[in-house]
Amino acid sequence: MIIGENRDMANEERIVDFLICRNCSSPCYVYEIDGQTVIEALCQTCGNEDVREFSLEDEDDAMG
Numbered sequence: 001m002i003i004g005e006n007r008d009m010a011n012e013e014r015i016v017d018f019l020i021c022r023n024c025s026s027p028c029y030v031y032e033i034d035g036q037t038v039i040e041a042l043c044q045t046c047g048n049e050d051v052r053e054f055s056l057e058d059e060d061d062a063m064g
């Protein structure tokens with residue numbers, strides 16, 4: 001039996017593995033998001049907890 005959960009809304013509900021703390025550029029694993037909106041986040045590296053200071057990892061930012 002195949003259970004399919006992927007539907008057309010996959011693009012909207014993108015699950016990220018972590019957020020990026022803009023303050024210290026560290027990955028942040030303690031967060032809560034709704035779709036692509038950060039509701040709560042806490043950077044355990046620098047203590048930043050301002051959701052506006054976090055980016056979703058897929059934000060178009062040149063890597064490397």
Ligand SMILES: [Zn+2]
Binds near residue numbers: 021024044045
């Ligand atoms: Zn930080």
